Amino acid sequence: MTATAYRYAPERVLPPGSTLLEVLDERAMTQSDLAIRTGLSTKHINQIVKGTASISPETTILLERATGVSASMWTNLESAYQLDRSRNKEAEKLKLDLDWLKTLPLAELVKRKRIQSASYSINTLREVCNFFGVADKASWEALWERPTAYRRSKAFSSDPTAVAAWLRIGEIEAMKISCSPFDKAKLLSSLEDLRSLTRLSDPNEWVPRLKSTCQDMGIAVVFEPEISGARIVGATRWVQSDKVLIQLSLRHRWSDIFWFTFFHEIGHLLLHSKKDVFINDQGPHSGAESEADAFASQLLIPRRFEDRLSTLQTDDDVKKFAGELEIGPDIVVGRLQFEKRWPYTRGAALKRRFTFSKS
Missing domain, CATH: 1.10.260.40 (lambda repressor-like DNA-binding domains)
Structure with a gap:
C-alpha cells in the first residue's frame, strides 16, 4: 500500500x-x-x-x-x-477560462503526472496554470501560442495546445539538467564524435554518451514522447542565456530519422538566432528549417561522397560505404530511400528501430 x-x-x-x-x-x-x-x-x-x-x-x-x-x-x-x-x-x-480546459490534453498530462486531475474544475485550471507557469488563459496565449506558431513548415497542422504542453514538459526537464555554459567552439569540435555515435546500435550505450557530451557544451537533450496531436519530431530553443534545449519526441523511432532530426537541431544552434524557437515537423521545409535539413544531410554524408550513392546496389555496398564514412549503415539506407534511389522495402535488414526508456 x-x-x-x-x-x-x-x-x-x-x-x-x-x-x-x-x-x-x-x-x-x-x-x-x-x-x-x-x-x-x-x-x-x-x-x-x-x-x-x-x-x-x-x-x-x-x-x-x-x-x-x-x-x-x-x-x-x-x-x-x-x-x-x-x-x-x-x-x-x-471561471471565465473553464472552457479552455476542453482544448487541452488533460488526460495525457495526468498520465505523465504533470497534473493530478482531468476534471473541468477550478482546481484543475489552477494546476494547468501552475504547469505552464502562467496566471491564466490570456497569459498562456501570450507566452505559448507565439512559440508554437513559429519556425514551422507551411504544412504544419498540429494542435497548438498539444505542442505547448510538449514544449513545457521539455522546458521543465531541461531545468533539472546541469550543463556547462554553451560553447559553440566546443560544439563544432565535437561534431565528429557525435556523428560517430550513429554506429552504435544500443541506446543504452550511446544515449548516456550523447547526453553527457552535450551537457559539457551547454546543451540539455531531452527525450519526451510526443503528445497526441502535436505531430512534432524535435524542437530547439534557449532556456537560459547560456543553456540550450534540444527536445526530441521519438515520434519516428527509425534510427536514421532520429539522427537526422538530432543533427537538424544542432544545425539551428550553429546557423540561426538564439532568439528564435525552432519546431521541427515532418512536412516540407523552407527557410531556416531547410537550412537545418541541409546541414544535417551534409554532416552525415558530406557532399564529396554524394556521387557515390548512385553506385550502391547491395547491402554489402552500403556497409562498406558507411564504414568508410564512419557512420551507421542505416543512415545511408535512409538517405537512399529518401532520395528514392531505393524503395522503402529495400535495405530493411540494415535499419534499426529504437526503443527508449523514460530514464
Whole structure:
C-alpha cells in the first residue's frame, strides 16, 4: 500500500476577528475594554471583528500586549484570511477560462503526472496554470501560442495546445539538467564524435554518451514522447542565456530519422538566432528549417561522397560505404530511400528501430 499526501485546504478561512472574539470571551473582555487597552477606537476594533478592517503589523503588536496572544499569531491569521480572499477572487476570474480546459490534453498530462486531475474544475485550471507557469488563459496565449506558431513548415497542422504542453514538459526537464555554459567552439569540435555515435546500435550505450557530451557544451537533450496531436519530431530553443534545449519526441523511432532530426537541431544552434524557437515537423521545409535539413544531410554524408550513392546496389555496398564514412549503415539506407534511389522495402535488414526508456 502506498500513502498519498494531500494538502489541507479548508473551504473557508474565517477572518482573524473571529479568533479575536473568542480571545475576548475567554478573558471576559469587551470590545470597548480592548479599545482602551490598545488605544484604538471601538469602531476600529468592531471592524476587525467583522472582518471589514485588516490587522496591520502595528496593530498586531498592540493586540499582543493587550491579549497576550503573539503578534505573529495575529499576522498569520490575517495573512491566511487575505490569501483566502484573494484565491476566491481569483476563482471568480478563472471561471471565465473553464472552457479552455476542453482544448487541452488533460488526460495525457495526468498520465505523465504533470497534473493530478482531468476534471473541468477550478482546481484543475489552477494546476494547468501552475504547469505552464502562467496566471491564466490570456497569459498562456501570450507566452505559448507565439512559440508554437513559429519556425514551422507551411504544412504544419498540429494542435497548438498539444505542442505547448510538449514544449513545457521539455522546458521543465531541461531545468533539472546541469550543463556547462554553451560553447559553440566546443560544439563544432565535437561534431565528429557525435556523428560517430550513429554506429552504435544500443541506446543504452550511446544515449548516456550523447547526453553527457552535450551537457559539457551547454546543451540539455531531452527525450519526451510526443503528445497526441502535436505531430512534432524535435524542437530547439534557449532556456537560459547560456543553456540550450534540444527536445526530441521519438515520434519516428527509425534510427536514421532520429539522427537526422538530432543533427537538424544542432544545425539551428550553429546557423540561426538564439532568439528564435525552432519546431521541427515532418512536412516540407523552407527557410531556416531547410537550412537545418541541409546541414544535417551534409554532416552525415558530406557532399564529396554524394556521387557515390548512385553506385550502391547491395547491402554489402552500403556497409562498406558507411564504414568508410564512419557512420551507421542505416543512415545511408535512409538517405537512399529518401532520395528514392531505393524503395522503402529495400535495405530493411540494415535499419534499426529504437526503443527508449523514460530514464
